[in-house]
Amino acid sequence: xxxxxxxLKDVPAETLDGINIxxxxxIELPDEVDLALANGAxxxxxxxxxxxxxxxxxxxxxxxxxxxxxxxVKAMQHRPVTIRTLDVGADKALDGEATVATNPALGxxxxxxxxxxxxxxxxxxxxxxxxxxHGTVRILIPMVAHMHEVIAAKAAVESAKRELDKRGExxxxxxxxxxxxxxxxxxxxxxxxxxxxxxxxxxxxxxxxYTLAIDRADNEVSALYDxxxxxxxxxxxxxxxxxxxxxxxxxxxxxxxxxxxxxRLLLGLGLTHFSMHPQQxxxxxxxxxxxxxxxxxxxxxxxxxxxxxIDPNVLQ
Ligand code: PEP
Ligand code: MG
Numbered sequence: 001x002x003x004x005x006x007x008l009k010d011v012p013a014e015t016l017d018g019i020n021i022x023x024x025x026x027i028e029l030p031d032e033v034d035l036a037l038a039n040g041a042x043x044x045x046x047x048x049x050x051x052x053x054x055x056x057x058x059x060x061x062x063x064x065x066x067x068x069x070x071x072x073v074k075a076m077q078h079r080p081v082t083i084r085t086l087d088v089g090a091d092k093a094l095d096g097e098a099t100v101a102t103n104p105a106l107g108x109x110x111x112x113x114x115x116x117x118x119x120x121x122x123x124x125x126x127x128x129x130x131x132x133x134h135g136t137v138r139i140l141i142p143m144v145a146h147m148h149e150v151i152a153a154k155a156a157v158e159s160a161k162r163e164l165d166k167r168g169e170x171x172x173x174x175x176x177x178x179x180x181x182x183x184x185x186x187x188x189x190x191x192x193x194x195x196x197x198x199x200x201x202x203x204x205x206x207x208x209x210y211t212l213a214i215d216r217a218d219n220e221v222s223a224l225y226d227x228x229x230x231x232x233x234x235x236x237x238x239x240x241x242x243x244x245x246x247x248x249x250x251x252x253x254x255x256x257x258x259x260x261x262x263x264r265l266l267l268g269l270g271l272t273h274f275s276m277h278p279q280q281x282x283x284x285x286x287x288x289x290x291x292x293x294x295x296x297x298x299x300x301x302x303x304x305x306x307x308x309x310i311d312p313n314v315l316q
Contacts, residue, residue, distance in 0.1 A: 005282045009040040013285045015267065015293040023285055024080070024275040026253055030068050033075045035278040040285070043080035045275020046140065046201065046253040047072060049124070050087050057095050059120070065127035073135040080136045082201070082275075083128050084180070085121070085153075087142040089113050105215065110143030115152050125160035132172035140201055144179040147192050153177070154196075182206035182254075187235035194246035201275070202239055204254025208232055227256050230307045233269065237304060240270045249273050263287035265312040268300030292316075 003011070013021040024045030025036035029052070036044060052060050052068055060068070073081050088094050089109030114121035131137055141153045154177060164171055181187050182203030194200060204227060209216040211232050214225045226232070236252070243250030251273035256262050258276030260283040266274065267288065274284060296315055303310045 003286075005286070008282045008285050008289075009038075011285075011289070013288045015288055015291050017292050017294050019267075019272065019293040021267075021271075021288050022249075022251070022273040023281050023288075024082070024251070024273070025278045025281065026258075026275055027072070027278070030071045030075075032278065033072050036281075037075070039278045039281040041079075041278060041281055043082070043136075044072060044076060045082050045251055045273070047081060047083045048087065049084055053086060053088065053094060055095065059094070062123045062127045062130075065124060066130045069128055069131035069137070070134050073131045073137055076135060078135050080138055081131075082138040082140050082178070083131070084140040084142055085111070085124055085128075086114055105209065111141050111149050111153060112143065115149065115156075118156070121156055122160055122163070125157055126164060126169075129157070129160055129164055129171040129175060130169055132175045133170040137172060138176040138178060138199065141177070141179045142203070143182060143206070144193070145183045145185050147196065150179060150193065150196050153179075178248075180206075180253075181239050181250075182210070184211045184235060187239050190239050190242040191245070194242040194248060197248065199249045199251070200239060200243055201251045201253045202236055204232070204236070204252055204256040207235060207254065211235060227259075227262065228265075228309060228312065230304070230309060233265075233300075233304060233310065234307075236266075236271075237269050237300075244270070251275050258284060260284050260287045262312055264291050264296050264315045265300065265310060267291050267293050268296035268315055270297060 013023045022042055024043040025041035026046040027036060027044055028048045069083055087110040089104060089107055128139055144150060176198035178197050178199035178201060179193060180203045181200050205216055208225060208227055212229060214221050240250050252271055253275040257274040258280035263284050299315050
Protein backbone atom coordinates (compact mmCIF):
# COMPACT_ATOMS: atom_id res chain seq x y z
CA UNK A 1 0.00 0.00 0.00
CA UNK A 2 2.13 2.88 -1.26
CA UNK A 3 -0.57 5.54 -1.25
CA UNK A 4 0.38 8.93 0.06
CA UNK A 5 -1.31 9.98 3.26
CA UNK A 6 -3.59 12.45 1.47
CA UNK A 7 -4.80 9.76 -0.91
CA LEU A 8 -5.93 7.71 2.07
CA LYS A 9 -8.60 10.22 3.06
CA ASP A 10 -11.39 8.72 0.98
CA VAL A 11 -10.47 5.03 1.01
CA PRO A 12 -12.11 2.75 3.57
CA ALA A 13 -10.32 1.84 6.81
CA GLU A 14 -10.39 -1.87 6.06
CA THR A 15 -8.00 -4.56 7.22
CA LEU A 16 -6.41 -7.03 4.77
CA ASP A 17 -8.98 -9.62 5.84
CA GLY A 18 -11.87 -7.27 5.14
CA ILE A 19 -12.83 -5.98 8.59
CA ASN A 20 -14.19 -2.45 8.41
CA ILE A 21 -12.86 -0.18 11.12
CA UNK A 22 -14.54 3.03 12.25
CA UNK A 23 -12.13 5.97 12.47
CA UNK A 24 -13.53 8.99 14.26
CA UNK A 25 -12.10 12.24 15.58
CA UNK A 26 -11.60 13.74 19.04
CA ILE A 27 -12.29 17.48 19.17
CA GLU A 28 -12.18 20.08 21.91
CA LEU A 29 -13.79 23.07 20.20
CA PRO A 30 -16.34 23.32 17.37
CA ASP A 31 -13.95 24.79 14.81
CA GLU A 32 -11.85 21.61 14.84
CA VAL A 33 -14.60 19.84 12.95
CA ASP A 34 -13.15 21.04 9.63
CA LEU A 35 -9.85 19.34 10.40
CA ALA A 36 -11.73 16.17 11.30
CA LEU A 37 -13.56 16.13 7.97
CA ALA A 38 -10.42 17.02 6.03
CA ASN A 39 -8.81 13.90 7.47
CA GLY A 40 -11.66 11.61 6.58
CA ALA A 41 -13.27 11.21 10.02
CA UNK A 42 -16.50 9.24 9.76
CA UNK A 43 -17.81 10.84 12.94
CA UNK A 44 -16.83 12.66 16.10
CA UNK A 45 -16.00 9.95 18.63
CA UNK A 46 -15.27 12.41 21.45
CA UNK A 47 -16.27 16.05 21.73
CA UNK A 48 -14.64 17.18 25.01
CA UNK A 49 -17.33 19.69 25.95
CA UNK A 50 -15.43 20.97 28.99
CA UNK A 51 -13.34 23.18 26.72
CA UNK A 52 -16.43 25.38 26.27
CA UNK A 53 -16.42 25.88 30.04
CA UNK A 54 -12.85 26.27 31.21
CA UNK A 55 -10.76 29.45 31.22
CA UNK A 56 -13.72 31.83 31.60
CA UNK A 57 -15.49 33.39 34.53
CA UNK A 58 -19.08 33.04 33.33
CA UNK A 59 -20.22 29.57 32.31
CA UNK A 60 -21.89 29.08 28.93
CA UNK A 61 -25.67 28.92 29.18
CA UNK A 62 -28.03 26.60 27.30
CA UNK A 63 -28.24 28.78 24.19
CA UNK A 64 -24.49 29.22 23.80
CA UNK A 65 -23.91 25.51 24.32
CA UNK A 66 -26.69 24.62 21.88
CA UNK A 67 -25.10 26.83 19.21
CA UNK A 68 -21.70 25.16 19.74
CA UNK A 69 -23.06 21.60 19.65
CA UNK A 70 -25.41 22.30 16.75
CA UNK A 71 -22.56 23.78 14.68
CA UNK A 72 -20.64 20.52 14.98
CA VAL A 73 -23.70 18.35 14.35
CA LYS A 74 -24.66 20.30 11.22
CA ALA A 75 -21.09 20.27 9.87
CA MET A 76 -20.92 16.49 10.32
CA GLN A 77 -24.09 16.01 8.23
CA HIS A 78 -25.66 13.01 9.96
CA ARG A 79 -22.36 11.37 10.77
CA PRO A 80 -22.42 10.53 14.49
CA VAL A 81 -21.31 13.24 16.92
CA THR A 82 -20.45 11.94 20.39
CA ILE A 83 -20.75 14.76 22.90
CA ARG A 84 -19.16 14.02 26.23
CA THR A 85 -20.85 15.71 29.14
CA LEU A 86 -18.76 18.01 31.26
CA ASP A 87 -15.55 16.35 32.47
CA VAL A 88 -14.33 18.92 34.97
CA GLY A 89 -12.44 18.61 38.21
CA ALA A 90 -8.90 17.26 38.62
CA ASP A 91 -6.69 18.72 35.89
CA LYS A 92 -9.59 20.70 34.40
CA ALA A 93 -10.94 22.95 37.17
CA LEU A 94 -13.59 25.56 36.40
CA ASP A 95 -12.58 29.17 37.07
CA GLY A 96 -13.38 30.35 40.54
CA GLU A 97 -13.88 26.84 41.89
CA ALA A 98 -11.78 26.41 45.00
CA THR A 99 -9.87 23.17 44.65
CA VAL A 100 -9.95 21.78 48.16
CA ALA A 101 -9.63 18.11 47.27
CA THR A 102 -6.27 16.78 48.34
CA ASN A 103 -6.41 14.27 45.54
CA PRO A 104 -8.47 15.83 42.75
CA ALA A 105 -8.06 12.87 40.39
CA LEU A 106 -9.99 10.86 42.95
CA GLY A 107 -12.39 13.65 43.81
CA UNK A 108 -15.52 15.31 42.53
CA UNK A 109 -14.84 14.95 38.80
CA UNK A 110 -16.92 14.55 35.68
CA UNK A 111 -20.21 12.67 36.23
CA UNK A 112 -19.70 12.98 39.98
CA UNK A 113 -19.51 16.75 39.61
CA UNK A 114 -22.50 16.86 37.26
CA UNK A 115 -24.73 14.79 39.53
CA UNK A 116 -23.74 17.09 42.40
CA UNK A 117 -24.70 20.13 40.27
CA UNK A 118 -28.01 19.03 38.74
CA UNK A 119 -28.93 22.43 37.26
CA UNK A 120 -25.65 22.70 35.39
CA UNK A 121 -26.05 19.12 34.14
CA UNK A 122 -29.67 19.68 33.08
CA UNK A 123 -28.69 22.82 31.15
CA UNK A 124 -26.03 20.91 29.24
CA UNK A 125 -28.31 17.98 28.52
CA UNK A 126 -31.04 20.27 27.13
CA UNK A 127 -28.47 21.94 24.86
CA UNK A 128 -27.19 18.56 23.63
CA UNK A 129 -30.70 17.23 23.06
CA UNK A 130 -31.68 20.34 21.08
CA UNK A 131 -28.60 19.86 18.89
CA UNK A 132 -29.73 16.27 18.23
CA UNK A 133 -32.55 17.67 16.09
CA HIS A 134 -29.95 18.51 13.43
CA GLY A 135 -28.25 15.15 12.95
CA THR A 136 -26.96 12.16 14.87
CA VAL A 137 -25.97 12.90 18.45
CA ARG A 138 -24.71 10.46 21.05
CA ILE A 139 -24.28 11.36 24.72
CA LEU A 140 -21.12 10.12 26.44
CA ILE A 141 -20.89 10.10 30.25
CA PRO A 142 -17.34 10.42 31.67
CA MET A 143 -15.73 8.76 34.72
CA VAL A 144 -18.49 6.30 35.44
CA ALA A 145 -17.71 3.76 38.18
CA HIS A 146 -21.15 2.80 39.46
CA MET A 147 -24.32 1.58 37.81
CA HIS A 148 -26.30 4.05 39.92
CA GLU A 149 -24.43 6.82 38.09
CA VAL A 150 -25.66 5.42 34.78
CA ILE A 151 -29.21 5.24 36.12
CA ALA A 152 -29.03 8.80 37.47
CA ALA A 153 -27.54 10.14 34.22
CA LYS A 154 -30.26 8.44 32.16
CA ALA A 155 -32.93 9.87 34.46
CA ALA A 156 -31.41 13.33 33.98
CA VAL A 157 -31.60 12.88 30.19
CA GLU A 158 -35.26 11.85 30.48
CA SER A 159 -36.15 14.85 32.60
CA ALA A 160 -34.31 17.16 30.21
CA LYS A 161 -36.50 15.73 27.43
CA ARG A 162 -39.66 16.41 29.48
CA GLU A 163 -38.51 19.99 29.97
CA LEU A 164 -38.01 20.42 26.21
CA ASP A 165 -41.41 18.82 25.58
CA LYS A 166 -43.01 21.48 27.77
CA ARG A 167 -41.29 24.15 25.72
CA GLY A 168 -42.12 22.48 22.42
CA GLU A 169 -38.44 22.22 21.46
CA UNK A 170 -37.53 19.39 19.06
CA UNK A 171 -34.91 16.70 19.67
CA UNK A 172 -34.11 13.39 17.99
CA UNK A 173 -36.16 10.30 18.89
CA UNK A 174 -33.25 8.00 19.67
CA UNK A 175 -30.28 9.69 21.24
CA UNK A 176 -27.85 6.96 22.19
CA UNK A 177 -26.20 7.07 25.61
CA UNK A 178 -22.82 5.55 26.40
CA UNK A 179 -20.16 5.83 29.06
CA UNK A 180 -16.44 6.23 29.23
CA UNK A 181 -14.62 3.18 30.55
CA UNK A 182 -11.68 4.80 32.30
CA UNK A 183 -11.83 3.52 35.87
CA UNK A 184 -10.50 -0.02 36.43
CA UNK A 185 -13.57 -1.04 38.46
CA UNK A 186 -15.78 -0.33 35.45
CA UNK A 187 -13.57 -2.27 33.07
CA UNK A 188 -13.45 -5.26 35.44
CA UNK A 189 -17.18 -5.42 36.25
CA UNK A 190 -18.21 -4.23 32.79
CA UNK A 191 -21.17 -6.44 31.85
CA UNK A 192 -24.00 -4.47 33.51
CA UNK A 193 -22.70 -1.30 31.84
CA UNK A 194 -22.59 -3.00 28.45
CA UNK A 195 -26.15 -4.24 29.00
CA UNK A 196 -27.51 -0.84 30.08
CA UNK A 197 -25.83 1.40 27.51
CA UNK A 198 -25.82 1.85 23.74
CA UNK A 199 -22.04 2.08 23.39
CA UNK A 200 -18.82 2.22 25.41
CA UNK A 201 -15.71 4.30 24.91
CA UNK A 202 -12.45 3.37 26.62
CA UNK A 203 -10.50 6.37 27.93
CA UNK A 204 -7.06 4.86 28.10
CA UNK A 205 -5.46 8.08 29.39
CA UNK A 206 -7.31 7.83 32.67
CA UNK A 207 -7.56 4.03 32.62
CA UNK A 208 -3.76 3.75 32.60
CA UNK A 209 -3.45 6.42 35.29
CA TYR A 210 -5.86 4.67 37.63
CA THR A 211 -4.71 1.12 36.89
CA LEU A 212 -1.02 1.82 37.44
CA ALA A 213 -1.44 4.57 40.08
CA ILE A 214 0.55 6.96 37.91
CA ASP A 215 -0.53 10.61 37.74
CA ARG A 216 -0.80 11.21 34.00
CA ALA A 217 0.48 14.79 34.46
CA ASP A 218 3.42 14.06 36.76
CA ASN A 219 6.69 14.04 34.82
CA GLU A 220 8.59 12.39 37.64
CA VAL A 221 6.76 9.12 37.14
CA SER A 222 5.97 9.36 33.44
CA ALA A 223 8.40 6.52 32.64
CA LEU A 224 6.08 4.20 34.54
CA TYR A 225 3.01 5.29 32.57
CA ASP A 226 2.88 2.19 30.41
CA UNK A 227 0.01 1.58 27.96
CA UNK A 228 1.43 -1.90 27.34
CA UNK A 229 1.24 -3.13 30.93
CA UNK A 230 -0.56 -6.50 30.76
CA UNK A 231 -3.13 -5.31 33.31
CA UNK A 232 -4.08 -2.38 31.08
CA UNK A 233 -4.35 -4.63 28.03
CA UNK A 234 -6.49 -7.11 29.95
CA UNK A 235 -8.90 -4.34 30.97
CA UNK A 236 -9.17 -3.16 27.37
CA UNK A 237 -9.73 -6.72 26.15
CA UNK A 238 -12.34 -7.35 28.85
CA UNK A 239 -14.28 -4.24 27.81
CA UNK A 240 -14.14 -5.05 24.10
CA UNK A 241 -15.33 -8.61 24.76
CA UNK A 242 -18.23 -7.39 26.90
CA UNK A 243 -19.28 -5.10 24.06
CA UNK A 244 -19.24 -8.02 21.64
CA UNK A 245 -21.37 -10.11 24.04
CA UNK A 246 -23.87 -7.28 24.48
CA UNK A 247 -23.88 -6.38 20.79
CA UNK A 248 -22.81 -2.78 21.29
CA UNK A 249 -19.85 -0.89 19.82
CA UNK A 250 -16.75 -0.28 21.94
CA UNK A 251 -14.31 2.46 20.98
CA UNK A 252 -10.95 3.56 22.32
CA UNK A 253 -10.74 7.37 22.48
CA UNK A 254 -7.61 7.78 24.62
CA UNK A 255 -4.18 8.56 23.17
CA UNK A 256 -3.51 4.89 22.46
CA UNK A 257 -6.02 4.96 19.62
CA UNK A 258 -4.04 7.61 17.75
CA UNK A 259 -0.62 6.02 18.04
CA UNK A 260 0.08 4.17 14.78
CA UNK A 261 2.66 2.03 16.59
CA UNK A 262 -0.21 0.58 18.63
CA UNK A 263 -2.73 0.09 15.82
CA ARG A 264 -1.89 -3.58 15.24
CA LEU A 265 -2.04 -4.28 18.95
CA LEU A 266 -5.51 -2.70 19.22
CA LEU A 267 -6.72 -4.62 16.17
CA GLY A 268 -5.35 -7.72 17.87
CA LEU A 269 -7.42 -6.90 20.95
CA GLY A 270 -10.49 -6.92 18.68
CA LEU A 271 -10.97 -3.16 18.54
CA THR A 272 -13.13 -1.96 15.63
CA HIS A 273 -13.81 1.67 16.68
CA PHE A 274 -11.00 4.19 17.08
CA SER A 275 -11.29 7.87 17.94
CA MET A 276 -8.28 10.20 17.94
CA HIS A 277 -6.91 13.64 17.22
CA PRO A 278 -7.80 14.44 13.58
CA GLN A 279 -4.16 14.70 12.58
CA GLN A 280 -3.54 11.06 13.49
CA UNK A 281 -6.39 9.59 11.44
CA UNK A 282 -4.59 8.91 8.19
CA UNK A 283 -1.47 7.40 9.75
CA UNK A 284 -3.67 5.02 11.71
CA UNK A 285 -5.74 4.24 8.61
CA UNK A 286 -2.58 3.26 6.77
CA UNK A 287 -1.67 0.82 9.55
CA UNK A 288 -5.18 -0.64 9.53
CA UNK A 289 -4.98 -1.29 5.79
CA UNK A 290 -1.71 -3.17 6.35
CA UNK A 291 -3.03 -5.31 9.18
CA UNK A 292 -4.61 -8.76 9.16
CA UNK A 293 -7.13 -8.61 11.95
CA UNK A 294 -7.60 -12.33 12.50
CA UNK A 295 -3.89 -13.12 12.59
CA UNK A 296 -3.30 -10.24 15.01
CA UNK A 297 -6.10 -11.44 17.28
CA UNK A 298 -4.52 -14.87 17.60
CA UNK A 299 -1.09 -13.45 18.46
CA UNK A 300 -2.48 -11.02 21.03
CA UNK A 301 -4.73 -13.65 22.65
CA UNK A 302 -1.75 -15.97 23.15
CA UNK A 303 0.31 -13.24 24.81
CA UNK A 304 -2.60 -12.07 27.00
CA UNK A 305 -3.21 -15.58 28.29
CA UNK A 306 0.37 -15.70 29.50
CA UNK A 307 0.02 -12.24 31.14
CA UNK A 308 3.24 -11.43 29.37
CA UNK A 309 4.18 -8.08 27.95
CA ILE A 310 3.59 -7.60 24.26
CA ASP A 311 6.05 -5.91 21.97
CA PRO A 312 3.71 -4.26 19.46
CA ASN A 313 6.50 -4.13 16.91
CA VAL A 314 6.71 -7.90 16.57
CA LEU A 315 3.02 -8.36 15.79
CA GLN A 316 2.51 -9.31 12.15
C1 PEP B 1 -9.14 9.43 28.47
O1 PEP B 1 -9.13 9.51 29.71
O2 PEP B 1 -8.50 8.57 27.83
C2 PEP B 1 -9.93 10.38 27.66
C3 PEP B 1 -10.13 10.21 26.38
O3 PEP B 1 -10.42 11.49 28.29
P1 PEP B 1 -9.54 12.74 28.78
O4 PEP B 1 -8.16 12.58 28.18
O5 PEP B 1 -10.27 13.96 28.30
O6 PEP B 1 -9.58 12.57 30.26
MG1 MG C 1 -10.56 10.72 30.76
